[in-house]
Amino acid sequence: MAISMMEAYTIELLKTHPYTFKQVKHYIENDELYLLTETFNIDTDSLKILLNENAEEMEQAFEGNYEVKFVTINGLKNLLRMRFQISDDQYELLPEGNGLQSLQVDLITEQQIRRMLSSNWKVERDGELITLFV
Structure with missing residues (x-):
């Protein structure tokens, strides 16, 4: 599922509260x-x-199965922090400013980042x- 950056932020924020998909669905359906x-x-x-x-x-997006339609560098940094608990000191900004380098993650996290x-x-x-770059 392709979602906007703001939708990804919202989902990640709700998941950390922690709200489940079923709870959010209930709130939506019951206004x-x-x-x-x-x-x-x-x-x-x-x-x-x-x-x-x-x-x-x-529901799949709440499970982490989503692609963000348009990812900015700051959006990427925020999603890495929100979704994977990766802080700014765990990578370096590419000199051109178009990506991040020197990020150490396991293969599962790498695949999740690729899909996102x-x-x-x-x-x-x-x-x-x-290294993640445009």
């Missing part, structure tokens, strides 16, 4: 999204649209380190 917005400043309209378009795909990034991003492994 109780105010329970989420009391705690977080999120766009509940996008959650409604995602659920109404395809509930199964939204839009098709214009490249991921290269060199030994134990990966």
Whole structure:
């Protein structure tokens, strides 16, 4: 499922609370999204649209199976922090400013990052380190 950066942020934020897909679905279906917005400043309209378009795909997105349609460098840094607990001191910015290098992750995390990034991003492994760039 391809989602926007903001939708990915919202899903990752809700998962850390921790809300499950079933809880969020319940809030949407019962028009109780105010329970989420009391705690977080999120766009509940996008959650409604995602659920109404395809509930199964939204559930998959909550499980981490999504691709972000357009990923900026700052968006990538935020998603790495939110989803994988990867902080700024665990990689270096490429000199050109178009990516990150020297990031040490296991193969499972690398595959999850690859699936998350839009098709214009490249991921290269060199030994134990990966580089992410446009």
